[in-house]
Amino acid sequence: MTQPASPEELAIQAGVAALLGGAVQIAGWKRVFGGNARHAYAFDATWPDGHSVPCMMLRQIAAKHVDSDTAAEYAVLRAMNGANVRAPAAIALDADGSVTGAPSIVLQRIEGEAGAVPFLKQPDFAVGRALTEDLARATADLHRYDWKAGGLDAGETDPVLAQIAYWDSNFRKSRLEPHPVLAWLFAWLRRHAPQPERLALVHGDLRPGNFLYQGDQVTALLDWEMAHVGDPAEDVAWIYRALWSPERFAPIEQFLDAHAQQAGFAIPRRSVTFYRIFSEAKFASISLAASHSFASGGTSNLRHIDRAAKVPGCLRLALAWIASEDWGARDAAA
């Protein structure tokens, strides 16, 4: 049964209608899961000419542990509108919240389930494997997207080093103690980052929970807040982080094969190993930001109170991968 909309939600609906041009009819308004920092609302928008679009509004309602920019996320999605990337079409942006009350984006609503646990615990192995291989193809479609033609910018600095610097800075802002091993690890990453054979648009947070699927097909990649131009190996390494890895359905080599077949280029295995190390440093940085957020009163979510305890596990994996190969210095490896 549909719950009657609260006065706040009625105000948001009015704001959305204004954002979409004023004469739009909003129907089927429903709050759906949107994560810790954003509320999500599903609805159908119908314009005066009769055309109707299933929509999803993402509305930021709390500070995030990691800085992200709604306008930047919208710009990436807008650039990909009509491209062969499984991403929802970007429809409207309220960057500063002046229309809808909080920074918001309106996107095309795509059917599918996003749950990480149902995917990872998929009882039908064949479905899990097919879905993982399709995720590889969806990831490859993203990585072969022509981001320059889409008007996206790699930034003025080295995009690989920029990512390392970003998460290092996030760590230094968040830490409640020195963490000398993590500080050393970020310096190691700077010294050993491979020169990517090609730059691609990287999702930045691609993992179970951040894509929609139906049956054995990925219908859309979601949550583009961390998207940036970088090394495509970064996404593959993040997808295969142990906490949410689809390894039991398809070993990473199988994923890389499916990716290469679809993308038309192969990601060097060594780059993937490097980004597995990077992923552990990044996850440690995010964990310390979450822990800091709880300690400083930024959140009361108890999932974050003890997130700093995740750091030793990240460092243990990173050190093991570093020890697994001989790593030349960055310039030498180019």
Added chain:
Amino acid sequence: MQRPSPGELLKGLRQSLAETVLPALPRGVAQQQLKAALHLLGRLERSWDLAAPHLAADNADIAAVLARVLPADALEARLAAAPPEQVSGYNDPDLTLAVARNLALHHLLLDFPDHDEVIALHARMVARDSRYVGDGVGE
């Protein structure tokens, strides 16, 4: 007075909340908060008395490495010259001192990131920390 021990109290608290409160909560924020609290209580139950030996081992290992990295007799002088560390959340004065020394040693390690002995030390520190937070990893 030894019983119930802190570990027994934490275990009893966790079990009672899990058996009597958790089933009474509807799905939602309150249930998620309780689940996170139960997870943390379990970790504290496994680790509440490990801080002192953990700190003693970490401090001894780091001090031994820094004593070899630094000029003779320089370690204690460097530590004495460092700004005092802010420590909170501990009751025992000796433990508080051990935590402050640990933080000071960790700060000092930041000055020698690429020394071979310090890099070798990293693996031992991470293994100790992993055991301390209860992820069950041996050194």
